Amino acid sequence: MPIKVVIAGATGMLGQHLFRVFSGNPVYDVYAISRTGAHIPADRHIQLDMTDTAQLKKSMLALKPEIVIYAAAQVNVDLCEKDKDYAYALHVTAAKVLSELPSVKSFVYISSDAVFDGQRGNYVEKDSCNPLNYYATTKMLAEQELLKRSTDIYVIRVNIYGFHATPGNSLFEWAWNAFDKGEKITGFDNVYFNPLYVGTLARLVLKLLEKKVKKGVYHFGTSDTLSKYDFLLSIANAFNFDRSLLQKTELDQSKFKAPRPLNTTLCTNKIVAAGIRMPAFEEGMAELVNDFKKKFANEYNL
Numbered sequence: 001m002p003i004k005v006v007i008a009g010a011t012g013m014l015g016q017h018l019f020r021v022f023s024g025n026p027v028y029d030v031y032a033i034s035r036t037g038a039h040i041p042a043d044r045h046i047q048l049d050m051t052d053t054a055q056l057k058k059s060m061l062a063l064k065p066e067i068v069i070y071a072a073a074q075v076n077v078d079l080c081e082k083d084k085d086y087a088y089a090l091h092v093t094a095a096k097v098l099s100e101l102p103s104v105k106s107f108v109y110i111s112s113d114a115v116f117d118g119q120r121g122n123y124v125e126k127d128s129c130n131p132l133n134y135y136a137t138t139k140m141l142a143e144q145e146l147l148k149r150s151t152d153i154y155v156i157r158v159n160i161y162g163f164h165a166t167p168g169n170s171l172f173e174w175a176w177n178a179f180d181k182g183e184k185i186t187g188f189d190n191v192y193f194n195p196l197y198v199g200t201l202a203r204l205v206l207k208l209l210e211k212k213v214k215k216g217v218y219h220f221g222t223s224d225t226l227s228k229y230d231f232l233l234s235i236a237n238a239f240n241f242d243r244s245l246l247q248k249t250e251l252d253q254s255k256f257k258a259p260r261p262l263n264t265t266l267c268t269n270k271i272v273a274a275g276i277r278m279p280a281f282e283e284g285m286a287e288l289v290n291d292f293k294k295k296f297a298n299e300y301n302l
């Protein structure tokens, strides 16, 4: 019998890849939860606003998933600062409800590098969290809630990049669109991270479950570190945009509502020791370029 998997947030930038990767493996019988169902076959989609926990519980008690992968979120950090109840309901309460289902044996929660305050970088799993904004606070609270359970809980702290199936506003999409229109943008030269391409992360999540890695918290990320300016520059280079459209700036010049951390690079020794290799940044970027060209070749004349 195939193993029933539910992907919460399967229409998202990461979720679309999780849905594709798990659906492509006959071991799994995959279902998606989202509000819109964009690009998900109708017979695989469970349309839900997960902040309606009564409805969520009812439909999942009927479906009985064995594995839940939680990639749903409100990733607009400033919006989370404005609507704290919604952020808490989506990031903490809904995840907790799913983790408590009697059928669930393994639960993967996609957390964030933002749980750290960014004062130091190269964080290991045991370092203390000190979130600077409410988005990150809810990710930390969710981790704490979930880790109380005796089920196999995997918390993956990571930063990600990619693009949506229906064009959205990820960092990559924002920069690509600006460069394409010939607009100038500024890149933070003092903010450091080691982000994974979403296509890569989806495969690594499958590997994590298949290798039966010990439950707990894991840091995922590229083996090298870059600034957000370097990241934006690599987009300009990869797509042959005019590099002079990108200028350097520092984080304190930005006008965010919610404070952001400076250096959230994650040390990945623990997951590498468990036998899962983390790629170099250029490997993921090459995959993104390939995926982007395949998807948008005609639309953008690539």
Ligand SMILES: NC(=O)C1=CN([C@@H]2O[C@H](COP(=O)(O)OP(=O)(O)OC[C@H]3O[C@@H](n4cnc5c(N)ncnc54)[C@H](OP(=O)(O)O)[C@@H]3O)[C@@H](O)[C@H]2O)C=CC1
Pocket (backbone or CB within 6 Å): 008, 009, 010, 011, 012, 013, 014, 015, 033, 034, 035, 036, 037, 038, 048, 049, 050, 051, 070, 071, 072, 073, 074, 075, 090, 110, 111, 112, 113, 158, 159, 160, 161, 164, 170
């Ligand atoms: N993007 C980033 O820079 C980073 C993201 N992360 C984490 O990675 C994970 C994936 O993020 P990403 O793919 O960028 O997110 P997206 O915003 O691309 O996708 C979010 C997903 O959640 C679903 N969703 C949102 N609200 C609800 C709701 N109320 N009820 C049901 N479904 C909902 C959306 O579906 P729909 O709109 O169809 O309902 C969508 O499928 C998240 O856990 C995030 O915290 C970590 C670090 C960085």
Ligand SMILES: Cc1cn([C@H]2C[C@H](O)[C@@H](COP(=O)(O)OP(=O)(O)O[C@H]3O[C@@H](C)C(=O)[C@@H](O)[C@H]3O)O2)c(=O)[nH]c1=O
Pocket (backbone or CB within 6 Å): 074, 075, 076, 077, 111, 112, 113, 114, 158, 159, 169, 170, 171, 174, 185, 186, 187, 188, 228, 229, 232, 260
């Ligand atoms: C990085 C960057 C962003 N910006 C602007 C445009 C961009 O859309 C906006 C937000 O940028 P970012 O997406 O990098 O910033 P931010 O919203 O802080 O990204 C975060 O997202 C959440 C979901 C996480 O989990 C975190 O780890 C974190 O990476 O700020 C610049 O103008 N220059 C820059 O160098």
